Amino acid sequence: MHREQDIATMLSDIATEISQTCSTRNSVLNVYMGTGLPQLQLDLFKPILLENYAYFCSHLNNENLLNLSQLEMEDIASSLELQGKAFQQARAQEYAGAKDAADLYAKYCMFIIRNKANATSGDTLEEFDHKKLSSNTLLTLQLSAQRMREAAEAV
Secondary structure, three states: OHHHHHHHHHHHHHHHHHHHHOOOOOOHHHHHHOOOOOHHHHHHHHHHHHHHHHHHHHHOOOHHHHHHHHHHHHHHHHHOOOOHHHHHHHHHHHHHHOOOHHHHHHHHHHHHHHHHHHHHHOOOOOOOOOOOOOHHHHHHHHHHHHHHHHHHHHO
């Protein structure tokens, strides 16, 4: 049980870190007062967490842990009004067939970030907009993918 909690915590922490990296506080007052999280950060968390589970599971060889993680992923997908089992199976196939799974993970996350930023801010983010999706976000995605892969291979 302890291992599953550690993994869930790690995947949540990574989702939080990615969400924080690509969403900014609304004003200087919010920074000093520590008031609330920006809406974009809240909107990003669960979809990024879902992608974290999908990517993590694609590297996991421990059958018991894989089954538990897939069930959690299906629950998260269902909470986002997606077909949990279908999402899990589709992502498993996509990651298994990818030449570079980390690159695919980054592309999925960037897609989520772009679409959530468009919906939340009202600003249009076309392709890769360096003002909204900075090099810090890309670096965070790359390091997150590496961290998850290493954790999956270590169990």
